[in-house]
Amino acid sequence: MTGDPGSDVAISTTGLTKYYGRFLAVDGLDLEVRTGDVYGFLGANGSGKTTTVRMLLGLVLPTSGTARVLGRPMPGSGRDVLPEVGSMIEAPAAYPQLSGRANLSLFDAMGRGSRRRGRAGRVDDALDRVGLGGVDDRPVRAYSLGMRQRLGLANALIRRPRLLVLDEPTNGLDPQGIRDIRALLLELNVAGTTVFVSSHLLLEIEQMCTRVGVLDRGRLVLQEHLDDLRAPTGRVVLRTRDVADARRLLDSRIDEADGDRIVVRRADPAALAAELVRAGIGIDELVAERRSLEEIVLAATSAGSDTFARPDRPASGVVA
Amino acid sequence: MIGVELRKLLRSRRTWATILLVDALPTLVGVLLAVTDLGPRPGEGPAFLSAVLTDGTLFPLAALAIVLPLFLPIAVAITAGEAVAGEASAGTLRYVLVRPVSRLRFLVAKLVAVVVFVVLTVLVVAATAYVLGLVLLGDESVTATGATSVSGSSLSTPELVARTFLALGYAILCMLGVASIALFLSTAVQSSLGAALGTMAVFVGSAVLLTLDASDAIRDFLPTRYWLAFVDLFRDPILWTDLRSGVLLQVAYVAVFFTAAWANFATKDIAD
């Protein structure tokens, strides 16, 4: 959008590392978020997502490695970078004794370059965007979890940032709320805002993001375009009532068979459909197989980092 | 940022509740004095209190002497102890810092807000006491006869007013010392209660040490050493010795602890 150096990269880190005492929270992270991305930052609780977000925003100082946000180094250039970044970190927070509107106008008045002019308009605008436009003057203390979440988002949006860094943005929202927020973020993205969403909810990321990074115990184990990750695997999944006939027909090409579900190796769905019809086998469902994000993530990560199993006995029930 | 802090301070119900609580004690004392007409025996009780039964207009000073040793510092310790630790535990600290607000500016704004709080408290206490003194207590008005200095000579009303304001200023400076200790602790510990209690421990400890002959070697460095030196402003002529030492000591405390607070806060990981 502007002529900043490296303006096609919104966030990049090299070897970003953070130790808390002797505990390694983030380990040599190389993130790359491009301008225009809706980037999903996935990881189990405790995998280092929040620490990473805090390092990007200058709240936590890295032990080693560098981070650049909007083309400039963090935390060194925080005073120039942060005004263009809207953020929600871990949970929304506000001064409980004040109304939502008063909170927004306080936060808007903080920091360099805050202008009094147009503040009321900006506040109303941000509230409208998150669906709190009609809220009364009750103090935030009396807000529901969902309202607080919306207020937190409004706070992130009030300065019309170029980059949104959101940590668990749909936490505490009902399904309708989640849809509203998703639609809002996509709308903002279309208008040019880069969105960086960290979450432990696979579905949320899958429905919204263009690129994902997966964090496991402080290390980035995967960073890809979602489309690439979910490209067809080359296998076709068939559901049929005529299981015995289908097995006989496809025999050597079957990878897996489980009840009425048959997975066929190296197949073109159209050709397979024609073949089955010719053989008079009824098709209930026939699709090219795509891996779900869940499968991809589980394949890439080790046991959840809130499990602390003994090393010689991997926790059962978790696919390693 | 200072403006924002002041708005927060003035719009907080707790600010006013604290001020009212601080104000309640001298008010109660004033009412009791007026009702019972029993002044403290000379030489006992807070400074100036024995004089208010004859001269009600001295009550603001007596009220100040009542709240200064304990109530006011506790209120300051609580307010300043909350400054960083309170925002951190409420989660708002991180949103303030990513606004962005520089950490130094944040600390300065907090300190200024505490000063305003102290000024406000002192003014409310003084104003209440003035009205109370005028209405309930002795009516031997200063404006007609002149007040009596501690040295027995008379002070004209302008002199009395000027010295009262100097005393208020001195008290505020002393509270600034308390505030900077609390601010430092507030950057160092997790809970605002811990910071407030730690600060109280410092000045209660200091007050205890001051009563011991054994602590002679360090007494001139104790934070509460010169707190009551504002009485010296009402001697004739003013005795500047302790006031000067008190100002220097408090300035040093503010400088040292504010610097420590900043050094600690500037590189602190905001992880909550």
Add this chain to the structure above:
Amino acid sequence: MLAVAAIPVVPRLLPVDDTDVSAAELLAGVQGSADVGHSGYAETEGAVQLPVGDDLGDVGELLAGTTRLRVWWQDADAWRVDRLLLSGEVDLVHDGPVTVAYDYEDAQAVVTEDPVLRLPRASDLLPPTLARTALEDASPDDVSRIDPRRVAGIDAPGIRYEPSSDRTTVERVDVWVDPGSGLPLRIEVRASGPDASGSPDVVSAFEEVEVERPGDDRVGFQPAAGVDVDRARTLDIADAAGRYAPFLVPPTLAGLDRRSDDAAAAGVYGAGVTRFIAVPLRGREADPLREQLRAAPDATLGRRRTVVADGALTVLLTGSAGDDRAAWLVAGTVTPEVLEEAARALLELDFVDRDGDR
């Protein structure tokens, strides 16, 4: 914390200049300093624990603990001494023959004629007054030079007086003097005994001083409208007893001469550091005092007398509880033997009729 600690320390670290003035010259300066005008702020520190309560005015308070004094001194006839309290003050304003004692917390000023005889009061503890008293009868042979010391910003040469008399309890007196005027700036008094080389019994020193005659507005007393001004005929218990008790004290006691020759029932004997006061007390005055003295840890208790000695000060009270005859209070910086000898002589005294009535 270093910055805090450094502020008052730095000036003390500078080296102190000495002069080659002789001890005898300094002594003469001290003895003749009564009319050296000055003003300042002094603190005295007494380590004499005397269980006398309020019966002897401020004496007990003055000798134990810290006393903060402000002084404006034109000459021996016109001065003002303020004893500073935490939330008030007690002032003495001396003008020719009268002294005004003002107490802020009582909002009262009491005017009295200066008596011949009285108990010690705050002004007696000022470094110059105390030094003149102690060195009153010192001869040049008894004094020697000691290291100079910076007192209230003045590089003050020092002298040490070691009394030759074996009747005093004072081992030595160190005085530091303003070299220009002879004004004593700091005095330390040490009692003889096991810890004679330890910390002094009494220290009195200026923290701030200006050796210049203060203006008249500083030494006068113009009470504010709210101050009660009363006149009193007697100043303290010693003054009252001296004037009205039915005795006449002898011109000499225990070999020490009385300091005045008027007819009185009480007297001060001796000179310099070898001096004591003898005062007759009525039974109801003596009983509570005796009670307190007997509670002192190292009191010598007898049926006829109670003796307490602490540091430089010795106190003797004759008689026993319930005895409604007059009791003699004899106290001073002399050994218990001297006081006992004086007390024996005092108990021999006959009643006399005095002109004054009580």
